[in-house]
Amino acid sequence: MTIFAATVATLFALWRIGRRLQFFLHIHQLEGYKNRGYMSWVVARPLDVLWRRSHFAGILIVALLLYQVIPAWVALALWAAAFASSKRYRRDRPKKPLVMTPRMTRQAVTAVLLALALLAGVATTTVFLWLAFGDIEWWWVLIGLGTADLAAPLLVLLAALLMAPVEAWIRRGFKVSARQKLAARPDLTVVAVTGSYGKTSVKFAIAEVLGQRYQVLATPGSFNTPMGICKVINNDLQDHHQVLILEMGIRNPGDIAELCEIARPHIAVITGIGIAHLESMGSQDAIAQEKGSLLKYLL
Structure with missing residues (x-):
C-alpha cells in the first residue's frame, strides 16, 4: 500500500x-445533555443515522477494491466523493444552532480524544496485520466507515x-x-415563564412592561x-435589580423541579401547552403536568 493512499485515507477518516462528531454533539446538546433522550433520538432514527445511501456506495467501492477492479487511490477518491456528497442527517432544521459553551467544549474535546484513540488503535491493528499477512490496502479504506460512521454516536x-462526574461537580457549584x-x-x-x-416573547413583553417602573433583569434569548x-x-x-424574570424550559420529567431548586418564583406564567418535546415527555398530559408543577413551587 502506498504512503499516499494511507495518508489520504487517514485524513479522510x-x-x-x-x-x-459535530452533528451528534449538537443532538446531545439539543437533548439537554440528557443521555437517555439522546439515545432515544439515535435509536428512533437508525436509517437516518447509521445506514445511509452513501454506505451502499462505500460497500460497493470496497468490493471493487478487494477484487482488484480498481486501484486504491481510485477507491479512496470515489469513497470520499460519496460521503462528502451525502445529505444532512435530518430534514428539519434545528431550532437552535450548536453553541460551544464551556460544557460542550469539554465534551467535544473528550469525544475527539476518544476518536483519535480509536483511530490509533485501528491503525496499530492495521500495521500488525500488514506485517503478519502482507499488503491489505482495503483495511485503511474501512477506517472511515467503521470509525466515523458507526462509532461517532457512541x-x-x-x-x-x-465527563458526567466533572459536570455534576461544576453544576453543583453553580x-x-x-x-x-x-x-x-x-x-x-x-x-418564572414557561x-x-x-416563552421568550412573553418574557420580553413582561420585562418591557415592568421595566417602566422597576429595575428588571430578564434572561437573554x-x-x-x-x-x-x-x-x-x-x-x-446586581443589587439594584428589583425583578428577575426567568424563562424555564422543559424537555424531560423533573426539569421544572430542578429549575425551581435554583430559583423559586413568586409569580408563574404559563403561556400554553402544546406538543413540543412530546417524544421525551410521552404525552401532552405529561407536558401539562410538568409545566403546571411550576405552581406548587410558588413562594
Whole structure:
C-alpha cells in the first residue's frame, strides 16, 4: 500500500469523524445533555443515522477494491466523493444552532480524544496485520466507515459518561452559588415563564412592561436551562435589580423541579401547552403536568 493512499485515507477518516462528531454533539446538546433522550433520538432514527445511501456506495467501492477492479487511490477518491456528497442527517432544521459553551467544549474535546484513540488503535491493528499477512490496502479504506460512521454516536455518549462526574461537580457549584445569591436578596421578585410556545416573547413583553417602573433583569434569548439560569443569576444579577424574570424550559420529567431548586418564583406564567418535546415527555398530559408543577413551587 502506498504512503499516499494511507495518508489520504487517514485524513479522510479524520475529516469524516469530525463532521459526524459535530452533528451528534449538537443532538446531545439539543437533548439537554440528557443521555437517555439522546439515545432515544439515535435509536428512533437508525436509517437516518447509521445506514445511509452513501454506505451502499462505500460497500460497493470496497468490493471493487478487494477484487482488484480498481486501484486504491481510485477507491479512496470515489469513497470520499460519496460521503462528502451525502445529505444532512435530518430534514428539519434545528431550532437552535450548536453553541460551544464551556460544557460542550469539554465534551467535544473528550469525544475527539476518544476518536483519535480509536483511530490509533485501528491503525496499530492495521500495521500488525500488514506485517503478519502482507499488503491489505482495503483495511485503511474501512477506517472511515467503521470509525466515523458507526462509532461517532457512541463516542459522543461515551464522552458524556466520562465527563458526567466533572459536570455534576461544576453544576453543583453553580447551583449553590446561584441559590446563595438569591437567598441574600429577599427583596427580589422572581417571575418564572414557561410554556410550549411563546416563552421568550412573553418574557420580553413582561420585562418591557415592568421595566417602566422597576429595575428588571430578564434572561437573554432562550436561556431556559439550569446552567443558563445560574449563569444569569451569578454573573448579571446586581443589587439594584428589583425583578428577575426567568424563562424555564422543559424537555424531560423533573426539569421544572430542578429549575425551581435554583430559583423559586413568586409569580408563574404559563403561556400554553402544546406538543413540543412530546417524544421525551410521552404525552401532552405529561407536558401539562410538568409545566403546571411550576405552581406548587410558588413562594
